[in-house]
Amino acid sequence: MIRVLLVDDERMVCAHLRTILGGADDIEVVDEAYDGAAAVESVLRHRPGVVLMDLRMPGVDGLTAIERIAELERPPAVVALTTFDADHYVIKALRAGAAGFLLKSTPPEDLVELVRVAADGHTVMSAAATRRLVASAAGRSLERDRHRARIDDLTERETEVLACLGEGLSNAQIAARLHLSEATVKGYVSRLLDKLGCANRTQAGLLAHEAGL
Template identity: 65%
Template sequence: MIRVLLADDDPMVRRHLRTILGSGTEIEVVGEARDGAEAVEEVLRNRPDVVLMDLRMPGVDGIAATREIATLAAPPAVIVLTTFDSDEHVLGALEAGAAGFLVKTTPAEDLLSLVRVAADGHVVMSPSAARRLLAQSSRGDTRREAAKARVAKLAEREREVLACLGEGLTNPEIARRLFLSEATVRSYVSRLLVKLDLTHRTQAALLAHQAGLLDGPGGP
């Protein structure tokens, strides 16, 4: 079973999400939280696999809660919920360690599928929204120079894997792209996260964009 925690200050939203997720035979809602502080407590109490986290909540918001959850041992995948995919706070949540984001109007069938994807350790967001948000993250000379300095210590193959993460590719897709085994890709991704002091492959994707690894032949 995939254990899911719902964190949203609106009881009607939580009820709606619980109803949808309850229709999935392999998904179990193990708890609910009305704010970020409760979300952290419920994660510690129930050890969910996935947290659906509202961004805007009173008191401790979704970004702060996500940041705290990311520091836990074996943290769950946090998927932030927002009303619009252009929400300026989404990027902050991704940098804090969220595995992706969903708009609250996501169709029921897609929501079930994406919860499964998140539980498997993959990034959850629409490709178009991902490109826009990741491009936004690379703006600013100071941020880009800092990212380039971090990436400079990587070997060429490591940079290639990081660039693939920036494209949002899964491990099997990276394996096919680079003619590697999936086991080798998993090893590269694990080493990259440690080497770059990152907690999640979504943060690696952000770094790849910030460093200009996806800028094409003219990039760094």
């Protein structure tokens, strides 16, 4: 079973998410929290595999909670929930350790599948959210040049793998696209994280966006 914690200060949002996820045989909602501090306590108490985290909440907000959860031993995958009223919040969440982000308007069937993806340790970005992130990064040439300098030492194949991470592809999907074995892709991803100083594949994917790949 995939154990899920829901975090949102709007209880109706939590109820809506619980209803959607409750229809899946392999997902169990173990708790709800209505602010960041309660979210951290609930993670310690219930040890969920996935946390769906609203970013804007009173008191301890989602960004702070993500940072605190990321510092825990064996932290769960935290997926930021957003309405995209401010893109910089999403980018901060990814840098803080979030495994990805979803729009609150994500269709129910997509939400269930993306929770499964997060539980498997992969990056979670809905297609609409990814398009918005790419659009928000457009035109920032000086910042893009700075990020591109970080990837100058990558080989051509490593750059291709990094670009795939920027699309949120799984190892299997990258292997199919680049005609490699999954084991080879896994090795490339591990080396990329070490070379780039990224904590996880989501941060590497964010760098791919910021470098304009």
